[in-house]
Structure formats: structure tokens, C-alpha cells
Amino acid sequence: MADGDTDTGSARDTEELPPGPDGLPVLGNTHQYVRQPMGFFDELAEYGDIVHCEFPRIDAVAVFHPDYIGEVLLGQSTYERWNFDELKDLLDYEIAPQGLTFTRGEEWKKQRHFLQPMFGLDRLAGISSAMVTATEQLIAEWDDGAEISINEEFSRLTLSILTNSLFDFDLGERRQVITDAADELQALADLSGLSAVEMLLPSWVPTHGNRRYSKAMDAFDSTVDTLIAERRANPDQYDDLLTMMLEKEDDHEYSMSDDEIHDHLITFLIAGHETTAMALTFTWLLLATHPDAQDRVETEAGTALDGPPTAADLSELTVTERVAKEALRLYPPAGMLFREAVEETELGGYRIPAGTKVLLPQFTVHTDDRWFDAPEQFRPARFTPERSDRRPDFAYFPFGGGPHQCIGMHFAMMELKHIIPILARRVDLELVSSPTPDVNMELTLQPAEDVRMRVHKR
Ligand code: HEM
Incomplete structure (x- = not known):
């Protein structure tokens, strides 16, 4: 995209639909979306800031300009989150339908407030101390x-931090049940590497791992029931997110059923686990390829911290x-946000029919040279407050x-700011796989191959 190519199209006839590629094989669009998401959206962005594209059963527009992205994300009455309802017809089960990522309208608002x-x-x-302990345990498990x-190590680490925060430390053997459920949820969501969009292919039949999934989730459900019962019986004994959810039961403002609590726990396990693990993986890939x-980072960890980080230290860790x-x-773990126009509307001078799916590809917008100089380069200094303020x-x-x-934004940033300095002080991780792995769009943006590193302990 060229500088200044930001025509807002206000004079256009709003009957006009957004431009987009014609005649691309539909299946090609889908596969390219999954396997080369960045290249696919770079090509779409050549058509403008709002671009029409088609997938099987889906009419979509991709939006590339920050102003329009803001309009979509802030215009909640016009654009709702796309809940992949089409999928529910294909799958015979839903993941956490009453959790925060699937509810809508007033129900979502009440939950979010709560x-x-x-x-x-x-x-x-x-x-904070749970983050430190889990990171130190992980390092202790690594042989010099x-x-x-x-990617796998960070996935274990973030799951351990999440389960400690949701359920306190004292899980004992029940930890395995939670880990199994998290693994199955991840596998189900990834469905052998198929993305949600690819799953809309009419021929797709969801049989993969169903039985194993049901078994793991049955065990998870009964463990959660036990954990809830324990906290109800001894409310003062626990200090975790689950206890907080139960605490408010008596205030009559809003109380949650056990099913709802269960769905929230699953939601946090899915939304907070692999996202943070991928943020750590790509951070470490970039650090390993940028020794300066x-x-x-290592110098800052040495000067700003006396020992392991505490919450009070975090504002010092600017580097x-x-x-x-x-x-x-460069590697936004969510990759893309999905919305749906719930009524016919206008965006950037174009008509957006009701039901149109709206795709907001973070990785394309984040590497647009209208907002970022030399966008492909790793330059942390772009995030000084002054330079951040200059961007739309x-x-x-x-x-x-x-x-x-x-x-979970503060939770995730706090995790990153605990784990990165601890690792920087304690180990050198030498990259032995590709410095530029291919990236796939699955439940999160993922390296196509494992990112392999050799551990050198200090
Ligand atoms: C680096 C790590 C993370 C990234 C990049 C990330 C990214 C995102 C993004 C982009 C959204 C908005 C989705 C949309 O608008 O459609 C979102 C929502 C959400 N995230 Fe995260 N997330 C991260 C970590 C976490 C953690 C640690 C938790 C919980 C412990 C969490 C829980 C959630 C939930 C529940 C929502 C839905 C919020 C709502 O709709 O009200 N996330 N996340």
C-alpha cells in the first residue's frame, strides 16, 4: 500500500459494494487464508482499505484502515462478534456457549461487568509470585x-500460570484433569489444523477426537463441580479467580449458575493459554535473532530488579x-478479529449488507507502512510513548x-513482563530451527514448525 492511499470514499454512492478479487477459486481463498494468511491479506489490501472476499458459504469484507477498524470495533449495535453460528449446525457440540466469548447483548454486558x-x-x-514460581520451575526442568x-515449553508454562490463578495452587493430581481438558479444547479448536473458516467446507465432518474430547470434558466437569463445592464449603480458604466468581453469589446483583462458571473457566483456559504462549514464543524468536x-533486556533485568520481578517493578521494565x-x-497471536454486520450499514462509503462477515486482519494492519516505518523490521523503539501517540x-x-x-490484557502483559526478564537473566536460548518460520492461522497465529532452541544455563 502506498503512503497517502487513504481515500475515505465519502462521496461514493453507498449502493456500491467494496471492490475485491474476482474469479479466485473459492477453495483457494480458504486454503491460502489458513496456510499463508499474511500473503493472502497483503494481496487483498491491494484492492483498497475495505475489500470484498468470498469463502464457501461466507460473504466477507476485510478492513485495513484504522479509522474503519475503529468504526467496526466501537459500533457494537451494528457489528456484533461473529460467533460462527454456521459452525454450530455442523458440530454437535458447542464450546462454552455461556462464556464471555460467545454471549451477546445484555447477557454479555452483565457478565463482562461482573x-x-x-x-x-x-x-x-x-x-505475581505464581508467575515467578512457574517460570523458575520450568527453567529447573531444562537440562543444560x-x-x-x-512453543511447547511456553504452552506448558502459560497453562500452569493460568490454572494456578484460576484454581489456586493446591490442585494436586487434579491438575492433570485440567491439563487434559485444555489439551483437548486446543485440539478441538484446531481440528487437525483446520481453521474455523476452513471448517465451513460443506464436506467437512467433525469426527476427530470426539470421544477423547468427551471423556476429558466429563472429567473436567466433575473436577470443577468438586472445586466449586470445596470453595462453597470453605469460602475463606481459597484465593483464586474461581472463589471470586462464587463470592458475589449473595449480592443479588448478578449470580452465576454452575454451568456459567464452568463455561467461563473454559473460556479463560482457551483464550488465555495459547495466546500468551505464542506471544512468548515469537518474542523469544525475535530476541534470539536480535542479540542487541x-x-x-538482560541489562534492564539486571539494573531494574533486585531479584525476581514483583508487580511493583513492572513499570520500570520499559525495554x-x-x-x-x-x-x-509482528506476530499478533489472535491474528484476526471477526465481526458480523447485524444490519445493513455503510462503511467508508461502501454498502455492507446485513450478515456480511467483517475480518480485521491485525498482522496486515500492523505491517502497513503508512503507520510503521520499515514495518518488517523488529524495532522495539517504535513503542516509546511519543512515537505511539503519533499513530492513529x-x-x-x-x-x-x-x-x-x-x-486478560493486563494479565498477559504482566506474564510477559515477569517471564522475559527471568529467562533473560537465567538462560541463553540459542535458536537451532529457522529464524523465519512459516506462520499458520489456526486458533492463534502459530509457527508452522516447532521453534527449537538449545538451552545454555548461566
Ligand atoms: C498475549 C496474550 C493475549 C492476546 C494477544 C489476546 C488477544 C485478545 C483479543 C484480540 C481479543 C478481542 C477479540 C475480539 O474483539 O473479537 C481478546 C478477547 C478476550 N480475551 Fe484475550 N488475549 C490474550 C490473553 C488473554 C488472557 C491471559 C485471558 C484470560 C485469562 C484472555 C481472555 C480473553 C477473553 C475472555 C476475551 C473476550 C472478551 C469479551 O468479549 O468481552 N485473553 N483477547
């Missing part, structure tokens, strides 16, 4: 000289924060924006 305080900074300070897949940046933000720019809102939106902005 859950928001649990993810506030003051509240999160209490789980061993070769590891950091790694040196700066670490910019590195994490730059990694989230929604040119950078790894955690989304508007009412559905990630509820």
Missing part, C-alpha cells in the same frame, strides 16, 4: 545443553515492555479494542 474487576491490576498483583521446542535487543509490544505487532488509534490492536477488548 468479571472485569477480577482482571484489574490491583487484583492481579496477588498472582538440551534442545527444546519453545536481547542484551538490552522489556517495548520488546513484547513489538513482538505482538487501531493501527495497533493486538488485544482488540472497544467493548470486547481482551479482558
Whole structure:
């Protein structure tokens, strides 16, 4: 895209539909979307800032300009989250239908209002030590000289931090049940590497792993029932997010059924696990290929911290924060946001018929040279406050924006700012796989192959 190519199209006839590629084989669109998402959307962006594209059974527009992205994310009465309703006809089960990522309207609003305080900074300070302990345990498990897949290691780490925060530390053997359920949810959501869009192919039949999934989820359900019962019986004994959800039961403002609590727990396990693991994986890939940046992170960890980070130290870790933000720019774990026009509307001078799916590809917008100089390069200094202020809102939106902005944003940033400095001080991770792995669009943006590194302990 060229500089200045920002025609807002206000004079256009609103009967006009957005431009887009004609005649591309429909299946080709779908596969390219999954296997080469960045290239696919770069090509679409050649058509303009709002571009029509088609997938099997889906009429969509992709939006590339921050102003229009803001209009979509803030215009909640016109654009609802696309809940992939089409999928529910194909699948005979739904994942956490009563959780925060699937409810809509008033029900979502009540839930969000209720859950928001649990993810506030003051509240999160209490789980700082869980982040430190889990990271140190992980490092202790690594043998000096061993070769590891950091994507898998970080996935274990973020799951462990999440389960400790949701369910306190004392899970004992029940931890395995939670881990199995999280694994099955991930596998189900990835469905052998098929993305949600690809699943809309009419011939797709969901048989993969169904039985194993049901078994794992049955075990998860009964464990959660036990955990809820334990907390009801001894409310003062626990200090975790589950207890907080139960605490408010008596205030009559809003109380949640056990089914709802169960769906929220699943939602957090899905939304908070692999996203943060991918943020860490790509951060470490970038640090391993940019030793100067790694040196700066290590120096900061040495000067700003006396020992392991605490919540009070986090505002001092500005270099670490910019590195994490730059990694989230180049490799935004969510990859893309999905909305649906619930009524006919107009966007950038184009007509958007009711039912149109609206795709907001973060990775394309984050690498647009209208907002980022040399966008392909890793330059954490772009995130100084002054330079950030000069960019339009929604040119950078790894955690989304508007009412559905990630509820776990502070949690995730806090995790990154704990784990990165601890690792920087304690180990050198030498990259042994490709410095530029292919990237797939699955439930999150994923490296197509494991990212392999050799551990050198300090
Ligand atoms: C680096 C890590 C993370 C990234 C990049 C990320 C990204 C996002 C994005 C882009 C959205 C908005 C989706 C949309 O508008 O359609 C979102 C929503 C959400 N995220 Fe995160 N997330 C991360 C970590 C977490 C964590 C740690 C949790 C929970 C513990 C979490 C829970 C949620 C939930 C529940 C929503 C739905 C919010 C709502 O609709 O009200 N996320 N996340």
C-alpha cells in the first residue's frame, strides 16, 4: 500500500459494494487464508482499505484502515462478534456457549461487568509470585545443553500460570484433569489444523477426537463441580479467580449458575493459554535473532530488579515492555478479529449488507507502512510513548479494542513482563530451527514448525 492511499470514499454512492478479487477459486481463498494468511491479506489490501472476499458459504469484507477498524470495533449495535453460528449446525457440540466469548447483548454486558474487576491490576498483583514460581520451575526442568521446542515449553508454562490463578495452587493430581481438558479444547479448536473458516467446507465432518474430547470434558466437569463445592464449603480458604466468581453469589446483583462458571473457566483456559504462549514464543524468536535487543533486556533485568520481578517493578521494565509490544505487532497471536454486520450499514462509503462477515486482519494492519516505518523490521523503539501517540488509534490492536477488548490484557502483559526478564537473566536460548518460520492461522497465529532452541544455563 502506498503512503497517502487513504481515500475515505465519502462521496461514493453507498449502493456500491467494496471492490475485491474476482474469479479466485473459492477453495483457494480458504486454503491460502489458513496456510499463508499474511500473503493472502497483503494481496487483498491491494484492492483498497475495505475489500470484498468470498469463502464457501461466507460473504466477507476485510478492513485495513484504522479509522474503519475503529468504526467496526466501537459500533457494537451494528457489528456484533461473529460467533460462527454456521459452525454450530455442523458440530454437535458447542464450546462454552455461556462464556464471555460467545454471549451477546445484555447477557454479555452483565457478565463482562461482573468479571472485569477480577482482571484489574490491583487484583492481579496477588498472582505475581505464581508467575515467578512457574517460570523458575520450568527453567529447573531444562537440562543444560538440551534442545527444546519453545512453543511447547511456553504452552506448558502459560497453562500452569493460568490454572494456578484460576484454581489456586493446591490442585494436586487434579491438575492433570485440567491439563487434559485444555489439551483437548486446543485440539478441538484446531481440528487437525483446520481453521474455523476452513471448517465451513460443506464436506467437512467433525469426527476427530470426539470421544477423547468427551471423556476429558466429563472429567473436567466433575473436577470443577468438586472445586466449586470445596470453595462453597470453605469460602475463606481459597484465593483464586474461581472463589471470586462464587463470592458475589449473595449480592443479588448478578449470580452465576454452575454451568456459567464452568463455561467461563473454559473460556479463560482457551483464550488465555495459547495466546500468551505464542506471544512468548515469537518474542523469544525475535530476541534470539536480535542479540542487541536481547542484551538490552538482560541489562534492564539486571539494573531494574533486585531479584525476581514483583508487580511493583513492572513499570520500570520499559525495554522489556517495548520488546513484547513489538513482538505482538509482528506476530499478533489472535491474528484476526471477526465481526458480523447485524444490519445493513455503510462503511467508508461502501454498502455492507446485513450478515456480511467483517475480518480485521491485525498482522496486515500492523505491517502497513503508512503507520510503521520499515514495518518488517523488529524495532522495539517504535513503542516509546511519543512515537505511539503519533499513530492513529487501531493501527495497533493486538488485544482488540472497544467493548470486547481482551479482558486478560493486563494479565498477559504482566506474564510477559515477569517471564522475559527471568529467562533473560537465567538462560541463553540459542535458536537451532529457522529464524523465519512459516506462520499458520489456526486458533492463534502459530509457527508452522516447532521453534527449537538449545538451552545454555548461566
Ligand atoms: C498475549 C496474550 C493475549 C492476546 C494477544 C489476546 C488477544 C485478545 C483479543 C484480540 C481479543 C478481542 C477479540 C475480539 O474483539 O473479537 C481478546 C478477547 C478476550 N480475551 Fe484475550 N488475549 C490474550 C490473553 C488473554 C488472557 C491471559 C485471558 C484470560 C485469562 C484472555 C481472555 C480473553 C477473553 C475472555 C476475551 C473476550 C472478551 C469479551 O468479549 O468481552 N485473553 N483477547
